[in-house]
Amino acid sequence: MNIPISPINETRSKAALFDKHPHIWRAREKPISENKFLLGTRVLDEALHGGIATSGVVRIASLTGIGEITLFKQVLTTHRAHKLRVFIKPPAQLQAPWLSGLGVDLEQVIVVLPKTDQEALWAAEQCLKSAACHCVLLWNNTMNAKAARRLQVAASHNDTLCLLFTSPHQQGASFPIALDLSLHIRDAQLVVNIIKQRHGWPVSNIVIPHSWTPNNHAIQSAMQNNKKTEPTLHSVI
Amino acid sequence: MLWAYFYCYQLTLDAYKKDGGATDWEIPVVVYHEQGNQVVQANSQAIKEGIECGQGLAQAAALCPHVHILGFNRDTEKETLLFLAHRLYPLASDIVIDAHNAIAIRLDNLLQYYGGLNALWHVLISELHSAGIHYYFATAWGVEAARLLAHNKTNRYTDNKESIILLLSRCRLEQTSLDSKTIATLAKVGVRQVGQLLKLPVHELGQRFSNDTIRYLTALRGETFPKYVLFRPSEKFQRTKTLSFEVENTQHLLPSIKSLLVTLEHYLRARNLLTSSIIFRVHFREEEPLSIEVNGAMPFAAQKDWLALIELKIETLLLPEPAIAISLTCQQFEPIENDGNDFFSHRFTTVAQKQLIGRLKAKLGDASTLHPKAGNSHTFEGMTVNQVVETTPAYTADIAPAFLFQHPMPLNLATRICFGPIRLQTQWWSSAASQKDYFIAETSHGVRLLVFKDAKASWWTQGVYS
Numbered sequence: 001m002n003i004p005i006s007p008i009n010e011t012r013s014k015a016a017l018f019d020k021h022p023h024i025w026r027a028r029e030k031p032i033s034e035n036k037f038l039l040g041t042r043v044l045d046e047a048l049h050g051g052i053a054t055s056g057v058v059r060i061a062s063l064t065g066i067g068e069i070t071l072f073k074q075v076l077t078t079h080r081a082h083k084l085r086v087f088i089k090p091p092a093q094l095q096a097p098w099l100s101g102l103g104v105d106l107e108q109v110i111v112v113l114p115k116t117d118q119e120a121l122w123a124a125e126q127c128l129k130s131a132a133c134h135c136v137l138l139w140n141n142t143m144n145a146k147a148a149r150r151l152q153v154a155a156s157h158n159d160t161l162c163l164l165f166t167s168p169h170q171q172g173a174s175f176p177i178a179l180d181l182s183l184h185i186r187d188a189q190l191v192v193n194i195i196k197q198r199h200g201w202p203v204s205n206i207v208i209p210h211s212w213t214p215n216n217h218a219i220q221s222a223m224q225n226n227k228k229t230e231p232t233l234h235s236v237i
Numbered sequence: 238m239l240w241a242y243f244y245c246y247q248l249t250l251d252a253y254k255k256d257g258g259a260t261d262w263e264i265p266v267v268v269y270h271e272q273g274n275q276v277v278q279a280n281s282q283a284i285k286e287g288i289e290c291g292q293g294l295a296q297a298a299a300l301c302p303h304v305h306i307l308g309f310n311r312d313t314e315k316e317t318l319l320f321l322a323h324r325l326y327p328l329a330s331d332i333v334i335d336a337h338n339a340i341a342i343r344l345d346n347l348l349q350y351y352g353g354l355n356a357l358w359h360v361l362i363s364e365l366h367s368a369g370i371h372y373y374f375a376t377a378w379g380v381e382a383a384r385l386l387a388h389n390k391t392n393r394y395t396d397n398k399e400s401i402i403l404l405l406s407r408c409r410l411e412q413t414s415l416d417s418k419t420i421a422t423l424a425k426v427g428v429r430q431v432g433q434l435l436k437l438p439v440h441e442l443g444q445r446f447s448n449d450t451i452r453y454l455t456a457l458r459g460e461t462f463p464k465y466v467l468f469r470p471s472e473k474f475q476r477t478k479t480l481s482f483e484v485e486n487t488q489h490l491l492p493s494i495k496s497l498l499v500t501l502e503h504y505l506r507a508r509n510l511l512t513s514s515i516i517f518r519v520h521f522r523e524e525e526p527l528s529i530e531v532n533g534a535m536p537f538a539a540q541k542d543w544l545a546l547i548e549l550k551i552e553t554l555l556l557p558e559p560a561i562a563i564s565l566t567c568q569q570f571e572p573i574e575n576d577g578n579d580f581f582s583h584r585f586t587t588v589a590q591k592q593l594i595g596r597l598k599a600k601l602g603d604a605s606t607l608h609p610k611a612g613n614s615h616t617f618e619g620m621t622v623n624q625v626v627e628t629t630p631a632y633t634a635d636i637a638p639a640f641l642f643q644h645p646m647p648l649n650l651a652t653r654i655c656f657g658p659i660r661l662q663t664q665w666w667s668s669a670a671s672q673k674d675y676f677i678a679e680t681s682h683g684v685r686l687l688v689f690k691d692a693k694a695s696w697w698t699q700g701v702y703s
Contacts, residue, residue, distance in 0.1 A: 063682055063683070063684050064640070064684070064701055064703060065684035065685055065686060065701035065702055065703055066682070066683045066684055066685070066703075067685070067702065067703065068703050069639060069703040070702075070703065084590055084593075090640060091640055091701070092640035092641055092642050092643070092700070092701065093621065093640060093641045093642070093643065094609050094621070094639070094640060095609070095617075095620065095621045095637050095638055095639060095640065095641050095700070096609040096610055096611045096612070096620065096621040096622075096633075096637075097611060097620050097621070097632070097633035097634055097637035098637045098638060098639045098702075099609065100611065100633055101633070101635060101637065106608070106609060106610060106611065107608075109608065109609055110594065110597075110606060110607070110608060111606070111607040111608075111609055111623075112597055112601065112605060112606050112607075113601075113604075113605050113606075113607070114601050114605060115601070115605075119600070119601055122600065123597055123600075123601065126593060126596055126597065127593060127597075130589050130590075130592065130593040130596075131589045132589035132590040132592075132593045133593070184682070184683065185682065185683020185684075186683075188683070212685070212702055212703075213636070213655065213656060213677050213685050213702045214635050214636050214656050214677070215655050215656050215677075216655065216656050216657070
């Protein structure tokens with residue numbers, strides 16, 4: 001016996017199906033609580049609803065040299081300490097003292113230097129799938145949606161994080177990944193745009209104070225203090 | 238004494254079938270002996286077509302035009318036999334390799350360990366069966382007698398002396414190892430069966446026949462026991478496989494490589510060993526053999542693990558000419574360490590890490606995967622080394638950049654200095670002694686660079702802070 005299904009019933013049941021689906025998020029819903037890594041910057045962590053996802057691909061579109069890795073210092077150094085941090089096709093020779101200064105255990109660092117972008121993608125996928133890595137840092141400017149999807153699946157299935165660094169001109173295409181960020185410097189402060197995030201709205205112009213290199217402030221302030229204290233010193237003598 | 242004798246009458250066919258050649262019901266296959274111009278082995282399909290052993294090639298081809306012909310090679314058969322002996326060695330201690338196609342195993346000293354002949358026999362048979370070998374067999378008090386019975390296709394195992402004597406006496410003289418002249422002489426006096434010969438008193442025979450004949454006869458009777466060289470397994474693993482067709486594409490080598498790796502896995506598993514380095518050699522008709530060394534980041538035995546590495550390794554390999562054979566050598570073995578650390582999860586990641594590094598190196602080349610380490614130099618160029626030769630005092634600096642360029646580049650951007658200067662003087666003893674004043678400079682886009690001013694006051698950029 002066939003029960004006729006009215007069109008209204010059908011749409012309702014479909015709506016119910018979508019409501020239950022874990023991968024469909026509606027803007028009216030509250031952000032789903034999932035495991036997150038804090039970045040250590042309050043404003044940014046709030047905008048990201050508690051940090052970046054513990055697995056999946058995070059794209060960072062930025063110039064090289066504006067502290068784009070240092071932004072993820074806490075993620076790189078504090079979690080899953082016994083697993084590897086793999087740098088694939090870094091823009092230049094990675095420096096051990098800088099890594100030590102960041103707080104990364106050098107024993108857990110591998111640098112992979114593939115000859116082509118294709119090999120780099122292969123290496124990244126292998127690393128993500130190997131269950132040996134905490135985080136894969138990949139520099140690639142020729143990513144397409146299909147490759148990004150592959151990495152996202154490999155990363156999320158193996159509970160691994162992939163930080164994908166691209167040049168700022170690469171932002172155009174939208175990828176099926178966990179988080180899409182773009183960074184730039186304005187007035188000596190780091191500006192973060194969240195282009196796309198799961199379970200949340202895009203947020204633009206998050207300005208965060210950022211210092212990723214030593215500076216001369218210590219010397220300058222010491223000299224200023226010295227100037228102030230000079231007369232008193234003389235008076236003592 | 239009790240010896241078992243296994244006469245493997247179609248080793249070449251068995252090896253061919255095991256290597257994934259034609260299965261029995263597919264096409265007729267024969268093994269052809271060039272020197273004798275005769276078919277020496279034929280599979281059941283070929284026999285169905287009317288081919289018999291001993292026929293010439295022309296006759297065989299006339300009977301069955303689509304017959305598949307394999308060349309007979311004594312050395313290849315011997316190698317297959319040696320491999321079989323390696324498999325049997327963990328089960329039986331005294332093994333004699335007899336000619337190129339037979340194996341004799343002493344049973345009486347093993348009986349007490351296995352608890353009787355039946356149990357021992359089934360262990361041996363199941364091993365031979367899993368090796369996929371066809372054979373005729375027999376047991377007797379000595380190798381000579383057992384050989385005669387096996388060649389007579391007795392296919393019975395017994396330790397009953399009377400029944401062995403009965404079986405022996407029925408054998409015909411042609412099947413013994415006596416030379417044809419002796420057999421002809423004996424036939425003239427009406428001696429055609431072994432039973433008749435054994436009844437003759439030895440001292441009478443001794444007057445008419447050579448010492449070799451007498452020695453053979455006493456051995457057949459079980460009165461003397463000739464000395465045999467017992468099989469000793471080799472220290473290293475070496476196995477060659479002749480390809481069933483000439484291979485031009487490396488991908489087509491993979492099935493052969495896989496079968497070699499399976500034998501290696503058996504070998505290692507039986508000895509509780511692992512290996513971290515194996516060498517493949519691809520043989521050609523003209524060219525020198527091509528060596529492919531495969532190193533694992535950690536020792537392992539499983540065929541699956543090695544195959545994954547080799548697939549990556551040969552992906553980019555080009556063969557100079559079609560390959561005809563491939564061999565696998567493994568010389569370094571490592572024992573399996575049972576240190577019981579398996580309970581801790583980080584142990585698994587160590588294994589996974591090593592597997593990962595092995596995979597990356599196999600595909601991308603050895604130089605592609607590096608571990609940055611702090612180096613023994615105070616200059617930025619020498620502060621990071623990728624291979625540590627020895628443990629040296631390591632230098633580090635707060636102002637080291639994240640990335641260092643291969644060569645300094647002239648600074649041609651407008652920049653603002655935000656840190657510095659730091660003066661570094663390179664080692665006076667090195668040829669490129671120099672003095673540099675380092676600064677951290679920021680471009681208009683906010684990119685922070687490591688820049689320096691050299692002794693000639695020109696500005697260079699050398700690194701970047703990420």
